[in-house]
Amino acid sequence: MVLGTGWWILIVVVALIAGVALGFFIARQYMMKYLKENPPINEQMLRMMMMQMGQKPSQKKINQMMNQMNKMNDKK
Template sequence: MDLWVVILVGVLALVAGVALGFFIARQYMMSYLKKNPPINEQMLRAMMMQMGQKPSQKKINQMLKAMNNQMK
């Protein structure tokens, strides 16, 4: 009977640790991406120039807004 209790406590601790680790890592990555977005206005402008387009500020703002909406 004592062996079952030990196994049950071990499995519960393992599941709780995995769940807690997942949520902590998820929260850390969300805050990291908010502080350091993967693409900004200068990067987008350079990318469009490399593709041969002359980006207007309006088009850059539209693309940034679309990217931000997609991340939410």
């Protein structure tokens, strides 16, 4: 049984849409996992930034700022 040209075009379009959707969700999951394992700013970077701004960073202040940043990320 031979399918008509219209059916082949429909199958290709549906496969293309499914591939794009699947690729989007896989890439999204990968990026979320990557950012969770490798946060953009860590304590060491925060300490260096504070020292460059002329502040003497205490561990308490760094912990407070990290907690604030984590809370902001969790809300998103």
